[in-house]
Amino acid sequence: MKKPCKHSLMNAATPVRLGALIALGLAQSAFAQSMEAPAAAADGTPPAPTGLWDRSTLFGDTGGLRPWLDARGVTFGLQDTSEYLNNLSGGVHRSGAYDGLTEMSVGVDTQKAFGLPGGIFNVSALQIHGTNLTQRNLQALQAVSGVEADAGTRLWELWYQQSFAGGKADIKVGQQSVDQEFMASQYAGAFMNATFGWPVLPSMDMPAGGPAYPLSSLGARLRVTPSNAWTVLAGVFDGSPAGSGSGNVNSSGDAHGTNFNLHDGALFIGEVQYALNAPDISAPDAKSSGLPGTYKLGFWYNTQHFADQQFDNNGVSLANPASTGVAQSHRGDYGLYAVADQMVWRPSAQSPQSLGVFARVMGAPGDRNLVDLAVNAGVTLKAPFKGRDNDVAGLAVGYAKIGSHAQGLASDTAAFTPGYPARSAETVLEATYQFQIAPWWQVQADFQYVFRPGGGVPDPQNTSRRIGDAAVVGIRTVVAF
Template sequence: MTNNAIVVAGLLGACVLPCAHASSYSPNNFLLGDWGGERTRLHQQGVDFQLTYVNELAYNTQGGQEHKGTYSDQLMFDSNFNLQKLLDWQGASFRMTFSNRNGENLSAEAGTNTLLAAQEIYGYGSVTRLVQFYYQQVLLNDRLMVKLGRLPMSGDVFPFSCKFQNLTFCGTVPGYITPNWFTWPVSQWGAVVAGKLTDDLSLNASLYQVNPRFSENAQGLNFGSPPGTTGYLAVGELAWTPTVKGLPGSYRAGIWRNTGDFNDVYHDIDGRPIGLTGHSPEQHDSASGYYLMAEQRVYQDPDNSTRSLTLFANFIQSDRDVSYVEKVFHLGAFISGPFATRPQDEIGVAIGRLEVNELSSRRISQANGYASAAPDTEYPMELYYGINITPALTLRPNVQYVVNPGGLSGDKSVVVFGLKTEVSF
């Protein structure tokens, strides 16, 4: 095939799973295989693409207002072009991703009142969106990487996996509790620079446009930028990836500053309590916060490297002047190859703590005349078993248990049974 034909073929294809790209390419990763060798030929010439489908079923069995089930899903199209192979541009690549989401939100449909959703794939409306459209350049013998283009405020920030179904334990959690931080699949114009200081120490900086209008369904396929930009989100992260006794680890510390428009959670425009006056909130032109992440493999089977135990812990502190949920804690583990006969399966377990901002709680108490309890702390938990049917198909049945839903200690605990299905075509 000619280079032009290859580019056209790639643009018509598209996914967001890294397995589709050059570092770990295998036709076995796709349910539809190698297409008679055509997929491998495209890969060798610099084009990788795929289609990925994620479905999340959830049924509320305890707590909330109703016992019922819902589904949410996402179809993703992704293409990646190695411009070094295609055009002889050293260290250059281009990526374009689209997504389409549909379904219902169990938290709303069953009235569970949890602080974060039981289906992480739900959000930002049933619409097709441009998720990624960026140029990437690697420099200085792979020690410096630059991205420029349309980016979600999530792909290069707080890089936690999305294997869990509860939103508390999936992806860029700071964006779920911080106003004006729009995560996947909403994208904004931005830039990312990542540099290696040493072999195991790197510094990453991201800068994103903040425009709330990009979250509108009508802007889903807008390649430009509508009026409404309110500022920028800047994130800096220091990452350390040591090997401890032969086992890999990852430790990160990040800070952010967002210059969008924010409402104060407690004070009105006169500096008095909103819960007492009912007046419009005080306005802020910036918000900031920080996060800490730690992930360490603590065991690996000497006879089978696919069997291992990895522990993780995360902490997020958001701006208490503008955030309803102020702090988030995570603790958990991934058990890879839990049984010798199922080395590709995985067990995941996580326990969280979400703290409602004390100022938000005080405002609610004042507004209802101290007649009912104010929210405080919610404790979500999740356990899943990942069944690797093939490299292209994974099922993750899970159970979620939420104590003090919404941070209210008097409410009955919520129990949700779920099933997350991932298919790569």
């Protein structure tokens, strides 16, 4: 499962261990005696709210630790996501599951810290816990949660970014999770299903699901912003974040994310972005009269070898008992994608209420990929009720088409195993509501319905029928400390 996410309080999840909390408490006690509460800034800007229900984080300025560190160029973040999901019908089993994610991150502004302009250093870690409902109960391609992942504690990202050309360009080098910048949709981030974060196509087709939550790869990313409207992203990363082409992190010898591997081919990825009615960065307080939107075109190419989904190395179907069982090998894999985010309505430029729509489509070769076409789209309404300016209601659909050769293999299998179900596509519908209790606390209610889990894979309890359509309800809580 991949999402976070990106990962912000408004869109996703991030968790922390008790040890990190203890370390934070020790640091606070060591510094608190020498610190005073923050006063108004020299330019007259009032201090940040300090009331429990108004401040941006649960712990506020942490006894003065946060502003003390910020003055020295250091910021830290701590966010926890917990959720409970239950499939009321369908799937392989019917039961509920708890899962959670804690993320801690530290950033350093090198201008403040060392006098080096334009530099940012970032390190983040994950603590993933609980049970994966999708794998255990549903066997769906589009995981019902973007938080679900193999349990464990691991390094996530470790990179340095340096801007140049007057701030119009920057380069980032180090261990990176590409879902934080590539293929991202602003409005899709409101939903819990993983496909609305890191889409199902790269998640199923790239080795180990690609360098996206909870994984990352060593690499370099260049970003150029020649104008307010245009941005170009390009990057090259290690081809398999799990190492050795493995799809299983826990069996790859890199369960803690510290392998820093550069031995599994290369993943090239590029994206062009156009911002419609983009704000003028030279006049940040100016209001645009037009409705903002962002449009993206991108591609990725992986240099490794990929197994055919239907034929062996002699051209015989893998379902045939006479097959060698060794899949035909294809050199390289690639995908193309497009993303659109557009606000379509708001009462006025100053109103918190707005209606946004998104659409994302991507394709890949059908011979070497389990999913060769993926589409997701949806609509979100911000501030749906008076006085609930930061709530979000949304409705979305995700579609994953099984690759042509994977469909062919299912048909071939049926020829040798009568009754074996055909595979076609998986579709998920999701309705969600984010309730913002406080700036630091969000609760989300969610309903999903999965049609043809796995695209129509057989039920392990009766291989002559496919897994039944599944209805899933869930609740998520996100707290920023």
